[in-house]
Amino acid sequence: MLSKKTFLFLSILILFIIAAVIYFQSRNDPNYELPFEIAAPPPGAINAKDHGAYGDGKKDDTQAISEAISTANKLGGGTVYFDNGTYIVSKKINVPKNVSLYGANSENTTITRQDGEDQEIFSLSGNQTVQNLSIISNIGINILGDNISIHQTKFRCVLQAIQMFNKTSGLIIKQAEFTESGYGILSNNEASNNVRILDSKFHNILYDGIEINTPSDNWIIENCIFDNNISKSEWAGFGVGVAKKAKNITIKNSKFTNIIGQAVHVEDYAEVWVIGSVFENNGGVKYKGSPTADIAVLSNGVVTIKNSLFNESSADYSDLAIYNTDLPVGGHAYVTNSTFNNKRISKTVNHEQNNFLNE
Missing domain, CATH: 2.160.20.10 (Single-stranded right-handed beta-helix, Pectin lyase-like)
Incomplete structure (x- = not known):
């Protein structure tokens, strides 16, 4: 006869095994959708819309995004946050070290470049994170520095989504x-x-x-x-x-x-x-x-x-x-x-x- 404590432990173990099997079976399904969660702005984040970005899919937000990134850089680093929306970019934006880019949700937060140039949207310099964004362009991101993390981000880029032409480490x-x-x-x-x-x-x-x-x-x-x-x-x-x-x-x-x-x-x-x-x-x-x-x-x-x-x-x-x-x-x-x-x-x-x- 099993004690109540042993029975409870075995029950929890069986449930854990069943859940693990279901998870790994779903991961091997080509139709499996990766989980993309809605993210609140990190503490102290600089909202791109506070610097004049529209995110309406019509107006050019290049200058506003660049100004938000510059503000974070002047503070010694930080995070630029993008509310849900579609942000139009018309030229490459260099992102300095220690400046990260976060979106609200990669399903609904899009950065797109539509000028037809074979050039990236963002060049990343190092020690930073890109998360919860959707990137649509001919070329998406150029990795220039070390210790860069890209999480929960979607890419649809005709030529290259992530480009690595410089010597880098820790991506x-x-x-x-x-x-x-x-x-x-x-x-x-x-x-x-x-x-x-x-x-x-x-x-x-x-x-x-x-x-x-x-x-x-x-x-x-x-x-x-x-x-x-x-x-x-x-x-x-x-x-x-x-x-x-x-x-x-x-x-x-x-x-x-x-x-x-x-x-x-x-x-x-x-x-x-x-x-x-x-x-x-x-x-x-x-x-x-x-x-x-x-x-x-x-x-x-x-x-x-x-x-x-x-x-x-x-x-x-x-x-x-x-x-x-x-x-x-x-x-x-x-x-x-x-x-x-x-x-x-x-x-x-x-x-x-x-x-x-x-x-």
Whole structure:
């Protein structure tokens, strides 16, 4: 006979387990909507409308937003707050260090640039947060400094949502949504180190969800969803692309579905770990020199895959789970403790303790 205290403990434990199962099942649903909450202004925040911003989707708010940012900067740092509304910007706004940008809610607080210029809305200098905004432009945010956090923000940017061309460190992106954007996140030119991309969604991407095209170090991409890549370029179409000797790149507990190129593309001596991730319906178009597969390892790339699931593909997508280029310019692919449902791997892939389920 269980005591009342033991019974109560077991009841709470069972409820917790049920709730956790429901949560993680929903996170793997491509239709799952990330939670975006209405946020009150942080204490001491400077309201952009107090500096003359309209947020009516008609008048140009560039000058008012710049003045609010300048006021925060003169105070040694602070937060500029945007009430619900649509704020029109007509040129790039440089945001100094220690000045953060908060919106009321990313569903209803939009910053948009409509002049057609291929230039970002905000350049961020470091030690700051962007949260609860919706960014619509050709290019969204340019990362110039270190220790920047982007939370609960939505992007729809034709070319690049988040651009990283300068050497940076300590970027955290959490609960962000990238929809109908060219590149969701692009690291190009100089290395970007110590980056965390967590609990985010990449949907209907036009080029690559994430492209690391620099010798960057120490990225974690965790609990992310990549679905419905619709690229028409033969040089793009990846969920995550990694090259240029990038190392310590880890993809964990993420899901890739309906990616027209490869879900994960690794080349040029880059080193990637894939852990606990799910792949289904990837590799829909074959480009010259680039195979159809869930994961492709090319030109001396190194990929280690553990505890992952490769589900059967429909007729429009590849039945090849892992492609590894042949020597002498071959990649190095290792897979363990993973399950393949009517999927195959290249003969050059090193594998052990896997489960191949073939009907």
